Amino acid sequence: MNRQHLTFGSLLILLCLLLINVGYAQISKAVFVKPRIIVTTDITNEPDDQESLIRLLLYANDLDIEGLIGSTGVWKLSDPATDVIHECIDGYAKVHENLLLHDRDYPTAAYLHKITVTGNRGYGMSHVSGRGSAGARLIIDAADRDDPRPLWLLAWGGANTIAQAIWTVSQTRSEEELNVFLKKIRVYDLAAQDDAGAWMAKTYPQLFLLRNVLAFKGMSFRFSSKVWDHTRGGDETVVTRQWVREHIQDNHGPLGKLYPDALHIWEGDTPTYFYVMPNGLNDPEQHWQGSWGGRFRRDKQKNVNIMVQEYAGADCSKGCFVNESLFLDYWLYADAEDTWTYQGHTYANRWAPIFRWRTDFQHDFAARMDWCIKPPNQANHPPIVVLDNDSTAAVKYLEAKPGDRLSFSVAASFDPDGDELNYQWWVYPEAGTYAGAISLPKATESEIELSIPKDLGDNTLHLIVTVRDDGTPSLTRYRRVVIQGR
Numbered sequence: 001m002n003r004q005h006l007t008f009g010s011l012l013i014l015l016c017l018l019l020i021n022v023g024y025a026q027i028s029k030a031v032f033v034k035p036r037i038i039v040t041t042d043i044t045n046e047p048d049d050q051e052s053l054i055r056l057l058l059y060a061n062d063l064d065i066e067g068l069i070g071s072t073g074v075w076k077l078s079d080p081a082t083d084v085i086h087e088c089i090d091g092y093a094k095v096h097e098n099l100l101l102h103d104r105d106y107p108t109a110a111y112l113h114k115i116t117v118t119g120n121r122g123y124g125m126s127h128v129s130g131r132g133s134a135g136a137r138l139i140i141d142a143a144d145r146d147d148p149r150p151l152w153l154l155a156w157g158g159a160n161t162i163a164q165a166i167w168t169v170s171q172t173r174s175e176e177e178l179n180v181f182l183k184k185i186r187v188y189d190l191a192a193q194d195d196a197g198a199w200m201a202k203t204y205p206q207l208f209l210l211r212n213v214l215a216f217k218g219m220s221f222r223f224s225s226k227v228w229d230h231t232r233g234g235d236e237t238v239v240t241r242q243w244v245r246e247h248i249q250d251n252h253g254p255l256g257k258l259y260p261d262a263l264h265i266w267e268g269d270t271p272t273y274f275y276v277m278p279n280g281l282n283d284p285e286q287h288w289q290g291s292w293g294g295r296f297r298r299d300k301q302k303n304v305n306i307m308v309q310e311y312a313g314a315d316c317s318k319g320c321f322v323n324e325s326l327f328l329d330y331w332l333y334a335d336a337e338d339t340w341t342y343q344g345h346t347y348a349n350r351w352a353p354i355f356r357w358r359t360d361f362q363h364d365f366a367a368r369m370d371w372c373i374k375p376p377n378q379a380n381h382p383p384i385v386v387l388d389n390d391s392t393a394a395v396k397y398l399e400a401k402p403g404d405r406l407s408f409s410v411a412a413s414f415d416p417d418g419d420e421l422n423y424q425w426w427v428y429p430e431a432g433t434y435a436g437a438i439s440l441p442k443a444t445e446s447e448i449e450l451s452i453p454k455d456l457g458d459n460t461l462h463l464i465v466t467v468r469d470d471g472t473p474s475l476t477r478y479r480r481v482v483i484q485g486r
Contacts, residue, residue: 029103030384030477032393034064035276035284036149038139040119041269042073042157042193044081047260049156050088052269054259057092058368060112061105062278066142066151068112069119069135073157073193074307074322077123085116091254095372098253102371102381119161124194125326128164139165143184150208152186152276152284156269158194162187166200166207182207186284188272188293189332190216192305195322201330210287212271213304215294215335218354220266228265233347234340234355238362239266247366247473253373271354274361280385280393280478281464287333289395289431289462289480292361295338295353300331338430363473380471383421386412387465387479396481404452408481410465411446419469421446426464434459434485456485 039056043049056065068089070082093109100106119135120127139162143151153162169181186208189197201209214231220239222228237243241261249256275293276284282291288298307322324330338352347355370379387396387410400406408425415421425443429435436453438461450463463481468474 029062029105029382030278030280030393031391032062032278033149034062035152035278036064036066036142036147037152037154037273037276038067038069038142039065039154039156039272040069040071040135040159040161041085042071042076042080043084045073045076045157046263048262048265048268050084050258050260051262052156052267053085053088054091054255055267055270055365055368056273057088057112057255058099058365058371059273059277060092060107061099061103063273063276064149065107065112066115067135067138068116069138069161070117071119071135071155071157071161072121072123072127074123075193076157078121080118080121082116082118086113088255088258089113089116091258094254098373098375099371101376102379120164122160124158124160124322125163125196125199128160128167128196128199131164132168133161133164135161136164136168139185140169140181143181150186150285151184152188154269154272155187155189155193155197156272157190159187159189159192159196159200160194163196163200166204179206186210188212188275190269190272192307192322192324195324195327197332198303198305198324198327198330201332202327205331209332210275210296211304211332211334212294213306213335214350215354216268216271217265218294218351218358219268219270220262220358222265223262224264231349231351233345233349233352234342235359235362238359243362247362248369251373252369255372256369274354278393279382281480283395283480286395288336289482290336290338290353290428292354292357295336295430296333297336301334302331303329304332304334336430360476363475366473367475380419380469380473380475381416382475382477383413383415383419383467383469385410385465385467385477385479386414387481393477393479396479397484398481399484399486400452400456401486402452402454402456406450406452406483407447408450408463408465409447410467410479413446413467415469415471417469417471419471422468422470424466424468426466428462428464428480431462432460432482434461450483452483452485456483458485460484 070080089112117134189211217231221232271293282289287296335350339348340352340356367380425448427438468476
């Protein structure tokens with residue numbers, strides 16, 4: 001009898017714990033529309049693709065990952081290593097059950113395996129046209145789905161599998177149907193690691209195509225040489241090998257063990273999905289706003305590629321610089337420059353739009369690695385920012401005329417772990433078009449009043465609130481207000 005009572009009591013405790021975890025999963029994140037993404041990766045060309053993939057799997061709850069495609073690139077000319085993607089997913093499978101305690105939206109490993117395929121097996125546009133691939137078909141099928149959200153195609157290596165999908169549609173559908181297809185997709189090209197990006201930009205100038213030319217170097221300082229010393233800046237304490245060993249690799253389960261040491265920098269490809277991260281910081285459709293994934297110039301730039309080099313008869317067996325000469329001239333959106341001050345030093349360059357967020361995104365990574373091994377009550381979770389009773393992560397757009405006084409409040413924000421919240425309101429000058437100074441009294445309080453300057457005209461200003469908890473590690477979320485003068 002006593003044993004029966006103990007068993008029943010144990011079941012009640014387990015049920016209560018389950019309900020607590022379910023309730024936690026319901027309130028531990030903001031309300032947002034998940035971005036749709038497909039990744040093409042030349043994984044194994046160097047360790048950083050695998051590093052970026054490990055982190056991406058930990059954000060599979062906040063992003064709709066619809067494809068993981070093994071591809072080629074300038075440093076991996078053939079033989080996509082799709083098998084390594086599967087190996088990383090196998091590691092994810094081992095921590096999936098624990099991740100579900102933190103968020104029920106984590107997809108199954110079986111689903112991720114199902115959407116992992118191989119793209120074009122050769123390099124560049126010379127392996128596009130009549131050659132099809134499972135990766136290109138997956139992209140076409142995803143774009144054809146009845147879904148109002150744009151489909152973000154993220155090229156970590158070469159982009160020829162994406163180009164193959166576009167080429168196939170161009171050959172099999174009417175011009176009107178092709179334009180419908182192109183309007184559904186967005187391309188984020190990381191460092192132009194083949195000539196496919198140039199072909200897409202040249203052939204289809206209406207395509208939304210971002211190219212991260214240099215900004216990715218803001219992810220971390222370079223380990224292998226001092227060639228990139230000019231890119232250094234921001235909080236470098238969170239990208240040392242020691243920090244990564246302590247917070248990511250050691251004692252953090254199977255995914256930590258799969259996270260390799262950096263050869264050059266940590267995670268050069270991660271900005272592609274950072275750009276669409278629904279953390280309240282930006283609207284991905286407005287590429288000049290700035291986010292964890294960088295900021296881009298408002299106008300398209302001509303022939304921007306640091307990988308281009310004229311060569312004739314070069315030995316490309318181990319990789320070459322990209323030759324885009326067949327597709328000049330092309331125009332696309334490329335890196336913008338930020339001016340940012342950190343610990344008394346002012347930076348003004350194209351790496352600052354990423355390394356200005358480094359403390360935040362590294363702490364976020366460390367917390368999610370904790371989710372792999374710890375129960376919810378022993379790990380930290382990001383705050384929920386409620387802007388004027390709006391708990392979504394959407395950018396707020398409004399109009400104002402000179403002399404208006406606007407008030408904003410995030411007083412209803414909360415932390416799912418019960419941590420204290422700290423607030424910082426600030427203006428992002430490069431994201432807007434207003435060049436004057438803005439006064440923000442009481443910028444560290446939850447409520448703020450803003451006087452619209454008399455010379456705002458038809459310019460815009462971007463007001464952002466950063467909300468940080470005092471947990472370990474401290475985590476950050478944001479909201480942005482875009483004010484258009486009238």
